[in-house]
Amino acid sequence: MQTPAEEMCALIARLYPICRSITGDGVRKTLAILREHIPLEIHEVLSGTKVFDWTVPREWNIRDAWIKNAAGERLVDFQKLNLHVVSYSVPIRRRMRLAELKDHLFTVAGHPDWVPYRTSYYNESWGFCLSQHQLAQFDEREEYDVCIDSSLADGHLTYGEYLLRGETEKEFLFSCHICHPSLADDNLSGVALAAAIARRLAALPRRYSYRFVFVPGSIGAITWLARNEEQLSRIGHGLVLTCVGDAAGITYKRSRQGDAEIDGAFTHVLRHSGKPHKVIDFSPYGYDERQYCSPGINLPVGCMMRSVHGTFPEYHTSADNLEFVEAEALKDSLDTCLKVIDLLEHNRAYLNHSSKGEPQLGKRGLYTGLNVDGNQRQQELALLWVLNLSDGKHSLLDIAERANFPFETIKFAADALAGTDLLSVVTS
Numbered sequence: 515m516q517t518p519a520e521e522m523c524a525l526i527a528r529l530y531p532i533c534r535s536i537t538g539d540g541v542r543k544t545l546a547i548l549r550e551h552i553p554l555e556i557h558e559v560l561s562g563t564k565v566f567d568w569t570v571p572r573e574w575n576i577r578d579a580w581i582k583n584a585a586g587e588r589l590v591d592f593q594k595l596n597l598h599v600v601s602y603s604v605p606i607r608r609r610m611r612l613a614e615l616k617d618h619l620f621t622v623a624g625h626p627d628w629v630p631y632r633t634s635y636y637n638e639s640w641g642f643c644l645s646q647h648q649l650a651q652f653d654e655r656e657e658y659d660v661c662i663d664s665s666l667a668d669g670h671l672t673y674g675e676y677l678l679r680g681e682t683e684k685e686f687l688f689s690c691h692i693c694h695p696s697l698a699d700d701n702l703s704g705v706a707l708a709a710a711i712a713r714r715l716a717a718l719p720r721r722y723s724y725r726f727v728f729v730p731g732s733i734g735a736i737t738w739l740a741r742n743e744e745q746l747s748r749i750g751h752g753l754v755l756t757c758v759g760d761a762a763g764i765t766y767k768r769s770r771q772g773d774a775e776i777d778g779a780f781t782h783v784l785r786h787s788g789k790p791h792k793v794i795d796f797s798p799y800g801y802d803e804r805q806y807c808s809p810g811i812n813l814p815v816g817c818m819m820r821s822v823h824g825t826f827p828e829y830h831t832s833a834d835n836l837e838f839v840e841a842e843a844l845k846d847s848l849d850t851c852l853k854v855i856d857l858l859e860h861n862r863a864y865l866n867h868s869s870k871g872e873p874q875l876g877k878r879g880l881y882t883g884l885n886v887d888g889n890q891r892q893q894e895l896a897l898l899w900v901l902n903l904s905d906g907k908h909s910l911l912d913i914a915e916r917a918n919f920p921f922e923t924i925k926f927a928a929d930a931l932a933g934t935d936l937l938s939v940v941t942s
């Protein structure tokens with residue numbers, strides 16, 4: 515029996531070699547493997563379909579690619595690393611000299627062994643990504659055999675979706691991108707975390723329904739939104755998961771609303787975690803929170819990450835590999851998400867039925883007032899906070915924040931009081 519962290523690492527390792535892009539068989543293969551873990555529904559949307567201001571692009575597939583020298587040796591080989599081909603490269607088969615080839619070669623400055631990850635989705639071109647060491651093998655006088663055996667043709671954009679129904683139709687949305695080839699932290703860590711959350715939640719009682727979408731970045735999220743616009747009002751909370759497997763502390767990026775319940779819950783959990791973390795404000799740049807938080811959509815969707823896109827050297831390079839993600843970090847990301855979910859599941863408002871003067875807690879066995887240790891003292895203070903602020907308007911999270919207590923302490927007090935005649939939950 516695998517631990518959740520082992521399960522996530524194994525899934526990442528299995529998905530890592532697949533050449534994904536925003537469309538094509540790499541996405542289908544990825545979703546087929548995910549389907550062994552969760553019962554995904556797979557959707558295919560025709561190329562040319564209008565989705566808001568965008569059009570679903572043609573489908574890209576690739577079989578092989580290389581640059582061979584005169585001796586027929588592959589200096590750059592797609593079969594060894596799929597990052598070697600600029601994603602969405604149009605097919606090419608020609609001999610050329612370095613002078614012509616040069617404009618189509620890309621390396622990473624400052625890291626001679628690393629290969630960059632590049633895309634050219636909406637601009638027809640082709641290119642190769644390679645390390646500086648590989649580039650040093652090229653010679654101005656030699657002619658090279660250049661081949662990209664790819665196809666760009668009408669087809670589909672593919673995405674996966676899984677709805678785990680709860681007691682209510684109000685939904686918690688999890689979204690992650692599935693469009694990067696062999697990159698582990700940026701894309702696969704989010705996929706593995708979402709699958710792990712879904713599997714854990716399936717075994718737990720749920721007030722909310724949980725929707726998991728696995729979409730190609732940007733165009734996939736836009737497509738999903740355009741096809742589900744009528745049902746978006748059901749989404750009460752949401753999280754975009756990305757770069758959640760590296761060793762950095764957790765960063766939470768607030769939703770565009772900034773004060774949504776998910777923003778308060780995530781911030782609260784991080785503040786009481788005792789671990790290094792950051793909370794940053796929304797900006798219209800980053801991952802698919804850009805789409806979920808576009809002004810005409812404006813969903814309460816935040817973004818959970820560890821390292822922040824574009825700010826770490828391994829980002830969008832071959833160094834974002836299987837060694838870059840750590841079991842311990844994935845486990846911490848999972849535990850944190852489950853805590854946030856648990857908080858939101860239990861974050862309700864209550865009503866104090868004895869609000870004139872403090873009610874007598876001693877006669878109900880809830881208060882000793884004498885010789886109590888720190889923990890019990892905090893528990894008793896929590897009872898007073900819950901009673902004082904349970905006017906039907908303050909949620910347990912509001913009370914925890916005001917008292918500066920962990921949510922669990924306030925929830926424990928509310929549960930104790932709800933077991934007496936003093937307090938009852940407000941059903942909304």
Ligand code: ZN
Nearest residue numbers: 694700701830
């Ligand atoms: Zn990326």
